[in-house]
Each structure stands twice: as C-alpha cells, then as structure tokens.
Amino acid sequence: MATDAFQLKGSLFTLTVLQLHQADMDSLTHQLDRLVQQAPKFFQHTPVVIDLQAVQQVNGAIDFAQLADQLRQRGMIPVGVRNGSTAQQQAAIAAKFAILNATTSKAESHPGDTAVESSVTSMPNKPSLMIHKPIRSGQQVYAQGGDLIVTAPVSQGAELLADGNIHIYAALRGRALAGIQGDSQARIFCQHLAAELVSIAGHYMVNEALQQVSYNKPHQIYLAADKLLISPLG
Amino acid sequence: MSEIIVVTSGKGGVGKTTTSAAIAAGLAKQGHKTVVIDFDVGLRNLDIVMGCERRVVYDFVNIIHGEAALSQTLIKDKREPNLFILPASQTRDKEALTLDGVGRVLEELKQQFSYIICDSPAGIETGALMAMYYADRAIVVTNPEVSSVRDSDRILGILASKTRRAEQGETPISEHLLLTRYSLERVATGEMLSVQDVQEILAVPLLGVIPESKAVLRASNTGTPVIFDETSDAGQAYSDAVERLLGKDKPHRFIGEKKKGLFRRLFDRSKEEQLA
Ligand SMILES: Nc1ncnc2c1ncn2[C@@H]1O[C@H](COP(=O)(O)OP(=O)(O)OP(=O)(O)O)[C@@H](O)[C@H]1O
Ligand SMILES: [Mg+2]
Numbered sequence: 001m002a003t004d005a006f007q008l009k010g011s012l013f014t015l016t017v018l019q020l021h022q023a024d025m026d027s028l029t030h031q032l033d034r035l036v037q038q039a040p041k042f043f044q045h046t047p048v049v050i051d052l053q054a055v056q057q058v059n060g061a062i063d064f065a066q067l068a069d070q071l072r073q074r075g076m077i078p079v080g081v082r083n084g085s086t087a088q089q090q091a092a093i094a095a096k097f098a099i100l101n102a103t104t105s106k107a108e109s110h111p112g113d114t115a116v117e118s119s120v121t122s123m124p125n126k127p128s129l130m131i132h133k134p135i136r137s138g139q140q141v142y143a144q145g146g147d148l149i150v151t152a153p154v155s156q157g158a159e160l161l162a163d164g165n166i167h168i169y170a171a172l173r174g175r176a177l178a179g180i181q182g183d184s185q186a187r188i189f190c191q192h193l194a195a196e197l198v199s200i201a202g203h204y205m206v207n208e209a210l211q212q213v214s215y216n217k218p219h220q221i222y223l224a225a226d227k228l229l230i231s232p233l234g
Numbered sequence: 235m236s237e238i239i240v241v242t243s244g245k246g247g248v249g250k251t252t253t254s255a256a257i258a259a260g261l262a263k264q265g266h267k268t269v270v271i272d273f274d275v276g277l278r279n280l281d282i283v284m285g286c287e288r289r290v291v292y293d294f295v296n297i298i299h300g301e302a303a304l305s306q307t308l309i310k311d312k313r314e315p316n317l318f319i320l321p322a323s324q325t326r327d328k329e330a331l332t333l334d335g336v337g338r339v340l341e342e343l344k345q346q347f348s349y350i351i352c353d354s355p356a357g358i359e360t361g362a363l364m365a366m367y368y369a370d371r372a373i374v375v376t377n378p379e380v381s382s383v384r385d386s387d388r389i390l391g392i393l394a395s396k397t398r399r400a401e402q403g404e405t406p407i408s409e410h411l412l413l414t415r416y417s418l419e420r421v422a423t424g425e426m427l428s429v430q431d432v433q434e435i436l437a438v439p440l441l442g443v444i445p446e447s448k449a450v451l452r453a454s455n456t457g458t459p460v461i462f463d464e465t466s467d468a469g470q471a472y473s474d475a476v477e478r479l480l481g482k483d484k485p486h487r488f489i490g491e492k493k494k495g496l497f498r499r500l501f502d503r504s505k506e507e508q509l510a
Contacts (some may be wrong), residue, residue, distance in 0.1 A: 133406075134437045136391030137384060153437050155387045173435075 015079070016181070018071075019051040023058045029070050038073045038197065038204060039128075039161060039177055044075040049100055050092075052084035062088060128164075131189035135160065135174065148178075156196060166190070171215075177204070188221040189233070205227045237345045239351050239479075240369040242393075246356030247339030249414040252450055252460065253472075254353035255283045257373065257458035257488075260476030262317035266348040269308065272322035272377045273365035274355040275330060281321045283476060284311065285457020292351045295323040298335035304342055318347070322488065328361040337362050358392060368398050373441060377415050378426040383435055386411075390438065409439035417446040418490040430487050442475030444468055445488045 019027075034101045048071060053060065055186055068078045080098035081089065089099050116140040126146035137157030139181050142148075148162040151169045158174035160166050164186055168195060171192035180187030186200055193213050197206050200223045210230070213219055218233040241254045251274070258270035258313075272280035281287040286309050292302035306327050311317035315320060320343075323330065354365035366372060372393050376386040390409060394400055399407050413432055420426040429443055449466035451458065461470040461476070467488060474484045 133394065134390070136394070137387045139395070141389045153435075155391075155435070156384065157387070159392075170437075171434075 008138045015047055015049050016050050016233065017075075017082075020052070020055045020062075023055050023060060023062050025063065025066060025070070028067070032070065032074055035202070038175070038199060039159065039180070040075075046076050048076045049079060050081045050097070052081055052088055056085045056088070061091055064092045064097060068095055068097070081128045091174075131164075137174075147217075162186070172198075175199075179223075184223045186222075189218070191218050192216065192231070193219045198228070198230075200228060205230075236348050236350065236369050237370045238344075239349060239371045239373060240354055240365055241351060241364060241373045241375060242354040242359040242389055243356065243375040243382070244358060244389040245377075245382045245473055247442070248375050248382055249450075250356075250375050251280050251283050251353050252454065253373065253375050253412060253414065253444075254280060254351050255459040256461040256469075256472040257476060257479070258351040259311075259314060259347070259505040260352075260472055261349045261479070262311070262314045263461070264476065264480065265316065267316045267318075267346065268349040268351065269320055269343055269347045270351040270353060271320040271455060272353050273331070273361055274353065275322045275326055275328045275361060276324065277355065278322035278324050281319060281355050282457060283307075283454045284319050284459065286311070286319055286321075287457075290321045293321050294339070295326045295330045296330065297339050299383055300491075304339070309510045327508075328355070328359070328364075331361065331364045333364065337368060340368050346405060358388065362389075363392070363396060366393060366407075369393075369397060369407055370399075371410065373410045373412050374436075374438065375412050375414055376429070376436070377433060378413060378417075378421065380427070383427065383432055386436060390436065409438045410479070411436055411438040412441045412444065415446045416443050417489065418488075427440040429486075439496075440486065441478055442471055443486055443489050444471045444475070471509040499502065 023069050050067065071078045078097065080100045081092040082100040084092060093099065126144070128147040128149050129143035130149045131141060132151045134152040135154045135158040137155045140159040140161065143162040143164065145163050147164040147167065148159060148160055149167045150160065153170045154172045154174045156170055156173045160174065160176045161180050162178050163183065164178070165182045166176050166188045168190040172190040172195045174195065174196040176188050176195060178188045178201040182201050184201040188198055188200065193210065194215055195210050198210065198221050199205055200221065203223055203226065205228050212231055219229050219230055220233050221228065241250050241257065243250050253457065254270050258268050262268045265470055271294060272278050281290055289309050292307040297304055298300040307320060309319040309321065311319065313351060340350060352365045352369065353362040374386050376382050376391060393407050393409065397407055399405065411433065415428060421428050431438070433440055445467050446464060447468035449468045450460050451464050453463055460466060460468050461472040470487050475486065479486050
C-alpha cells in the first residue's frame with residue numbers, strides 16, 4: 001500500500017490583524033511606511049489578516065489587489081480578510097484572499113467560536129526573554145508573546161521588540177517597541193533613557209520629544225488615554 | 235595552546251595595521267612565537283609597515299590555492315626571531331579568500347605559533363568576516379569620534395553573531411577595546427570623545443589608549459613597528475597594551491589623569507575610609 005503524500009490537520013495560529021479604519025489607500029500606505037520604518041525586520045514575511053469591521057459600511061469598493069500589493073511590497077504576506085460585507089468578501093476572494101471567520105461580532109458567532117477567538121488573542125504566558133549582553137547597532141531582539149529584559153546597554157541603531165513589557169537595566173540608546181501586538185497595557189522601563197524611539201502598542205515618540213528627560217534617572221513609558229507618557233521612577 | 239586574535243574596526247584608517255604590527259612585535263618581544271597575517275587582499279600594506287615589502291614572494295592567496303607552501307611564504311622578521319609575517323596578495327581581490335581555505339591555513343599555523351594576529355580590512359564585508367571568523371579574541375580599534383564608535387559597535391554585534399564561536403555556541407570571542415589616535419587637547423576642547431565616553435557607549439574592557447603621535451608615521455615610514463621605538467609615547471602605550479593582553483594589570487597612561495589636586499586626594503581618601 002502506498003503511503004499518503006500528506007495529511008491535513010487543523011491548527012490554531014496567532015496572526016497579526018490589520019484593522020482597516022478607512023478605505024483611503026494613500027493614508028494606508030503612508031502609515032504602513034512609518035510602521036515598517038520603525039521595525040523593519042519585524043514585518044518581513046509576517047502573515048497579515050485584514051479586518052473590515054470598521055469599513056463595512058464605507059461607500060466605494062476597496063481595491064483588494066492593490067492592498068495586497070502594497071502589503072507585499074513592505075515584506076508582509078496578506079493571507080485573508082474578515083468581517084467584510086458580502087460585496088467586500090467577494091472582491092477579496094477575487095483578489096485571492098482567504099475569508100476568515102467573523103468572530104468578533106457577537107450576533108453572528110457560535111458559542112464554540114468565541115472560545116477559539118479568546119484563546120488566540122489572549123497573550124500566551126511565555127517566559128520572559130532575558131539578555132545579558134549589550135545589544136549593538138544593527139541587531140534586533142524580539143520577545144514574542146512575553147516580556148523582554150535586558151541587563152546591558154542597548155546601542156544606537158539597535159532595536160528591541162516585545163509583545164509584552166520591556167525592561168532595560170542599563171542605558172537605552174536605540175529603539176524600544178513594547179506591546180507590538182497591540183497590548184496598550186505594556187510598558188517600557190529603563191535605567192538611562194537616551195532612546196531614538198519608544199513605542200507602545202503602535203503609539204510612538206521619537207528623539208526630539210525624548211530629549212527633554214534627564215538621562216541619569218530611571219524612567220517608565222506607558223500609555224494613558226492613547227497618549228504616550230514618560231515619567232521618572234522612584 | 236595557540237590563540238587567534240583579530241584586529242578589527244569597521245571604519246577604515248583608524249589604526250588596525252599599525253596596531254597589528256605593534257601587538258605582534260610586542261608579543262614576539264615577550265618571547266611568544268607570533269605570526270601576523272594581512273587579510274587586506276588587494277590593498278596590502280602590512281608588509282610596508284613591517285618593512286619587508288621587498289621580500290614578498292608568495293602570499294596568503296597562493297597558500298589557500300595550493301600554489302605555495304606555508305614555509306615558502308612566511309617572512310621571518312629581521313629584528314625579532316619570534317616574529318613572522320604572512321603577506322596579502324596585491325593582485326587578487328577579496329573573493330579569493332574562502333572560509334575553508336582560511337580555516338586550513340590557520341590550523342597549520344596553530345601547529346607552530348602561540349599567537350596568530352589577523353589584520354582585518356575595513357568594512358563589514360567578506361574580507362573583514364574572514365579575518366574575524368576563527369578568532370578567539372578581538373581587538374576593536376576605535377578612534378575617539380562618533381562615527382568610529384558607531385562602526386565599532388556594529389563590528390561588536392557581528393563578532394557576537396557571525397563568527398565560528400557564535401555559530402557553534404562556544405564561549406564567545408573575548409573583546410578588547412583599543413582607543414587609538416587619542417589627543418588630550420582635542421578631548422579637552424570637546425572635538426573628540428573621552429575614554430569614559432567611549433567606554434560607556436561600547437561597554438567593552440579597555441585594552442589601552444594609544445596617543446596621537448608623530449612616532450607612528452616616523453615608524454611606518456621606516457618600516458618599523460612603533461613598539462620598537464621604546465622611548466616614544468605610542469611605543470610605550472602599545473607595550474602596556476601587550477602586557478594587559480598577556481593578563482598583567484597595568485594602570486592606563488596617556489589618558490590625561492594629571493596629578494590629583496589636594497582636594498581630590500582628600501576626597502578619595504575619605505571615600506576609602508568610608509569603604510574600609
Ligand atoms: N596613534 C597614531 N598617531 C598618529 N597617527 C596614527 C596613529 N595610528 C595610526 N596612525 C596613522 O593613521 C593612518 C592609518 O593607519 P593604519 O593604516 O594603521 O589604519 P588601518 O585601520 O589599518 O587602515 P585601513 O582601514 O585602510 O586598513 C596611517 O597613516 C597611520 O600612520
Ligand atoms: Mg590596514
């Protein structure tokens with residue numbers, strides 16, 4: 001008997017969801033560029049799902065082929081859409097997108113679905129990633145699903161990424177992006193703040209604004225009412 | 235036991251070749267059989283700094299390609315019996331080096347030498363990667379200016395990720411910072427970074443500080459490693475660095491710690507008393 005060439009299995013994945021707020025392609029590409037510039041490597045080969053909930057009622061068709069093209073140009077891999085209107089979903093299929101289950105609106109969801117959704121979106125409790133060596137210019141560290149703890153200096157031109165919090169018990173001279181999957185509760189803590197860029201859940205602040213704080217005091221950076229705040233510790 | 239030490243920097247013209255020649259000569263003077271290899275294929279100048287350019291017959295690339303034996307290619311220094319030079323090719327380009335080939339030559343050199351010093355070309359491409367790949371230690375040569383410090387930082391990142399020790403998960407390469415062309419006047423005017431500034435940014439142990447010195451140009455014009463000029467400031471600074479490399483604890487000179495004033499001394503004393 002010949003052995004099977006393959007077997008199909010069901011599996012759950014955490015995917016990056018791009019929630020579309022408006023159908024305007026120019027402002028979309030603009031924001032994409034800024035995002036990719038902040039964390040160039042993070043978006044390389046990242047599968048992305050487009051959530052259409054907020055643009056369901058928008059007049060005029062979304063050009064899905066162009067959307068996919070723009071995402072690909074920036075290294076992302078568009079895989080599917082969800083929460084679109086019937087017309088939008090058909091347009092998306094025509095542009096070779098997959099349709100994912102609409103699970104966020106209660107009315108449509110089946111009891112089983114909600115359970116799946118919450119297990120996917122809640123942060124898996126991964127141990128923190130700990131680094132005891134300096135992180136140099138050109139290097140990037142990503143703590144997926146958890147916190148990042150660094151006990152050595154982070155150089156200008158280095159980049160820290162975490163789904164959770166970032167703690168630096170030394171000088172931060174490079175970039176630190178916490179809560180990159182959207183966790184607005186995430187914070188950045190550092191001993192010396194001389195960062196090029198800090199960001200929490202996509203809200204970011206660059207050099208000039210950061211220059212105001214005193215280097216020799218430990219600081220924390222967090223989000224309050226969608227505003228990025230920096231305050232001294234202790 | 236033999237050790238491979240790469241002298242590297244990222245940025246060009248900061249003093250790698252000057253340093254490779256001085257450190258190799260210094261180790262040889264201390265009685266260790268030492269060879270210094272020019273990895274700057276196509277732009278060789280170690281032979282000139284070492285004063286043996288007229289004696290080059292075969293080169294590093296010839297050995298890698300099996301066109302010459304190691305014994306025919308090594309040049310024995312005329313001043314120091316423990317010192318040998320392996321020159322680079324002037325005519326080939328850097329692609330003539332292969333990781334396998336370099337590895338084979340280094341293995342053969344390990345049989346005969348206690349220290350193998352690799353003079354890296356500038357940049358972060360093939361030649362520089364070849365020079366650092368098999369290293370046990372790295373001397374990162376840095377000038378006290380922002381662009382040089384940034385490049386050194388980049389090189390330190392590459393040392394920690396792209397070398398054999400990193401790839402095989404062995405103990406990492408041990409890193410040493412050598413600050414060269416240090417000018418106290420220009421540090422005082424704020425034109426240059428201070429030792430403390432550079433150390434704080436790079437967070438690597440300091441092997442030495444080599445002052446900006448006329449002796450260096452004089453030495454390279456006569457094809458003599460500056461460490462042989464024992465009365466010169468740069469020569470002495472390199473001698474200290476060699477001793478530190480061999481594990482001796484030597485206080486740093488030429489970093490401008492003038493005699494402490496009375497107030498400073500009293501202050502230090504009271505600190506020590508508190509600690510005691
Ligand atoms: N301490 C010093 N004081 C004064 N001049 C110096 C000093 N160190 C190096 N130099 C000078 O700087 C120049 C560059 O030095 P060297 O060739 O050693 O640098 P390098 O890093 O090997 O350069 P490359 O990247 O081109 O290989 C030379 O002219 C040398 O004489
Ligand atoms: Mg050189």
